[in-house]
Amino acid sequence: MPKSRMRHSGLAIALPPPISVPIPEPPPMSSGTASNSDGFTTEPNTPSPAQSLALLPKPQGILSFPDGDLILQSNEGDDFGVHLDVLQSVSSYFDEDGEFAKPPQSPGPDIHTRRINLSTGTLDLLLRFLYPSRHPPSIDSTERAITLMQAAADLKIECSWIDKGITSYLSSVPHPLRAWAIATRFGYKAARREAARRFFETNEDFYDDVPVELEHVSAKQFMELQRAKARAVAMARDAINKVEWGCDGCWQSWNVNLNDGRPWKSQFLRRVSELNPFAYDATSEVTFELSMVRGECGHCPKSFVSEEAKDARRILRAQLDEILRNIK
Numbered sequence: 001m002p003k004s005r006m007r008h009s010g011l012a013i014a015l016p017p018p019i020s021v022p023i024p025e026p027p028p029m030s031s032g033t034a035s036n037s038d039g040f041t042t043e044p045n046t047p048s049p050a051q052s053l054a055l056l057p058k059p060q061g062i063l064s065f066p067d068g069d070l071i072l073q074s075n076e077g078d079d080f081g082v083h084l085d086v087l088q089s090v091s092s093y094f095d096e097d098g099e100f101a102k103p104p105q106s107p108g109p110d111i112h113t114r115r116i117n118l119s120t121g122t123l124d125l126l127l128r129f130l131y132p133s134r135h136p137p138s139i140d141s142t143e144r145a146i147t148l149m150q151a152a153a154d155l156k157i158e159c160s161w162i163d164k165g166i167t168s169y170l171s172s173v174p175h176p177l178r179a180w181a182i183a184t185r186f187g188y189k190a191a192r193r194e195a196a197r198r199f200f201e202t203n204e205d206f207y208d209d210v211p212v213e214l215e216h217v218s219a220k221q222f223m224e225l226q227r228a229k230a231r232a233v234a235m236a237r238d239a240i241n242k243v244e245w246g247c248d249g250c251w252q253s254w255n256v257n258l259n260d261g262r263p264w265k266s267q268f269l270r271r272v273s274e275l276n277p278f279a280y281d282a283t284s285e286v287t288f289e290l291s292m293v294r295g296e297c298g299h300c301p302k303s304f305v306s307e308e309a310k311d312a313r314r315i316l317r318a319q320l321d322e323i324l325r326n327i328k
C-alpha cells in the first residue's frame with residue numbers, strides 16, 4: 001500500500017468511489033483550455049514544427065495543472081504540469097534530493113522542467129491514476145496495461161488505484177493464464193490471485209493455447225501455480241466426498257457402508273467426477289436434486305429438503321469458497 005496518497009492539499013480533488021468492473025470510460029477531454037469540475041485543466045497540445053510537418057496524430061488534451069511546481073516532459077515533447085509532492089507521496093523515485101527537485105541555485109519562477117522517458121499517452125494515463133478523479137481512467141488493452149505497469153515499476157510507483165485498475169482490467173482478459181502471467185511478471189498480487197482462481201475453476205489445461213506472456217514468468221513460478229491448483233482441487237474433492245446427510249430409507253434398505261452405498265451419494269459422486277470441483281455445476285442444487293431422484297431410494301428426495309441436508313450443502317460450498325479465498 002502506498003503511504004499517504006494525497007499529501008498535496010492545494011487541490012479539491014473528489015476521491016472516486018471504488019472502481020467497479022469494468023472501469024468506466026474516462027472523462028471526455030476538451031481540446032481547448034478549460035477547467036473541469038475535478039480541478040483538472042486540459043490544455044491543447046502544442047505540436048513541434050517537426051510534428052506538424054509529419055502530421056502526427058495529436059492527443060486531444062493531456063492532464064496538466066496550471067499550479068504545478070514541476071513540468072514533466074514526455075519523450076514526444078509534451079509538457080505535463082504536476083505537483084512534486086503528489087509524485088513523492090507515491091514513489092521514492094521523485095525524492096526531494098533527486099533530480100526532480102527544484103535546483104537550489106535557481107531563484108527564478110518556482111517551476112522547472114524534467115524530461116521523462118515515457119510516451120505522452122503513457123505519462124498521461126499514469127498521471128490520471130496518480131490524480132484520481134471521479135472518473136478513474138480506463139485501461140483498454142493488454143499492451144496499455146503492460147506499458148502502464150512497466151512505467152510504474154521503472155518509476156518505483158506504488159499506487160492502489162493502479163492496482164485496482166490493473167486487477168479490474170486483467171479480470172476481463174479471457175485467458176486466465178495470460179492474466180496470471182502478466183500480473184505475476186509485475187507483482188500485482190490481487191490480480192494474480194484473481195487470475196489463479198479462474199485457472200483453478202477450470203479443467204482446461206491450455207496446452208493447446210499457451211499465452212506468449214508465460215515467457216516472462218519462470219518455470220518455477222508456473223510449477224508452483226500448478227501445484228497449488230492440484231492441492232486446491234484435491235481439497236475440494238475431499239470436501240465433496242465427505243458431504244453427507246441422513247435418509248430414513250437408506251438406513252432401512254441399504255445397511256452398508258453409507259459413504260459408498262447411499263444411492264443419492266453414488267449418483268452424486270458419479271455426476272461430479274468429471275467436473276471441476278469449483279465449477280458451479282458440481283455442487284449446485286440442481287446437481288444434488290437430480291442425484292436424489294436418480295438414486296432409487298424413495299426417501300432420498302424427501303431428505304433433500306431437510307435442515308440437515310441444507311446445512312451439509314451450505315457447509316460444502318463454504319469450504320469450497322474458503323479454499324479459493326486462500327489462494328496466495
Ligand SMILES: [Zn+2]
Pocket residue numbers: 247248249250251263264297298299300301
Ligand atoms: Zn435414501
